Amino acid sequence: MHKDLKLPPEALRLSVDLSGFDLPEAPKAPTPILGQPRAQAALEFGVAMPNPGYNIFVMGEPGTGRLSLITSQLSEAAQKSPAPPAFAYADNFSNPREPVAVCLPAGYGHEFGKDIDKLIDDLLATFPAVFESPAYQQKKSALERQFSQHYNAAIDLVDERARAMNIALFRESESVTFAPLRDGKTLDEDQFALLSQAEREQFHKQVEALEEYLGDVLIELPQWRRELVEKLRQLDCDTIKQAIDPLFAALQEKYQHIEDAVSF
Known part of the structure; x- marks a missing residue:
């Protein structure tokens, strides 16, 4: 009878199938620098500093794990932080040495650049045609x-x-x-x-x-000439505005929630 109650070894282990559960991934602990707890604490403090103007200077002997620690610490901080904004730099016609920085939400930079390229192509195609119109x-x-x-x-x-x-x-x-x-x-x-x-x-x-x-x-001939030049200039401005307003309206509607893009 005792022989019938004997359990096999595999029955003594509890196995749970977790494939059906959506469990969060356990955070990875930062790789410590062996024997450098103060250096690690200083790095953690510096990376967590949100204010601009602060820098971290790391030095030490080769092979002590500096790069591994910094990479691990920055990767962890990046995962916890929101994605940084994208910046598009445009020509500043008033001061070419200081381009205009257009701040965009993360993920909008490439799309904004493509839209501006298309806008330029449309403008180049519009200008000759509009001045040749009947x-x-x-x-x-x-x-x-x-x-x-x-x-x-x-x-x-x-x-x-x-x-x-x-x-x-x-x-x-x-x-x-x-x-x-x-x-x-x-x-x-x-x-x-x-x-x-x-x-x-x-x-x-x-x-x-x-x-x-x-x-x-x-x-009064000079005055007549000035009036003609002014009227022709106004006609050109009105014609250009009428032609390009629809092109800009589409972009303004698309980026109306981004202040920098609309003001640009």
Whole structure:
């Protein structure tokens, strides 16, 4: 009977199958430096220091485990700490020597860089096309016509006075010249030389008077030019803004929760 109650050796060991349990991984104890408890304590204190401006200087004999201890300590601290932010550095057009640092949450750096590269490609493709569009060309032509109308109206006044003096006015680009008229026809240099001295002198005096009058009616020409340049500049700005706003709107919506990205 005692023989039947005898237990085999394998029955004396308790075996538990833990494969069905989700157990946290046990933390690894830092590898100590043999005989250097103070050095290890100092390293732990330094790594745990959250404030900036502190450094850890490690020295010792080769083979004492310095690198192993530091690597182990930093790995453990990194696992307990939140992931650091990513930084993207962009050109600072105001001061090229100091690039703009854009602080991004961890994991956003590479994606942000790809989005900016795509934005640049889209902008390069947009600019030539937007200034060649019929809408832009029509607005630009309308502004230039306004300037031409001011200029032509002033020249017409001078032309009217010149014809009353039997003098023809010619426009060549932005210059104005005068020539004598006889029977509605312009005299060339040879024909002009055949006129009497008195007629030639009278013509020169009349031209001087017309040139003075021309200066009076065109006294606002520089102002007209400035207004045209300003209107064309404003047209360019409005056209560019209208074209690129949708491109930036998509990025602003995507990164609206990241202050640095939106301000950049």
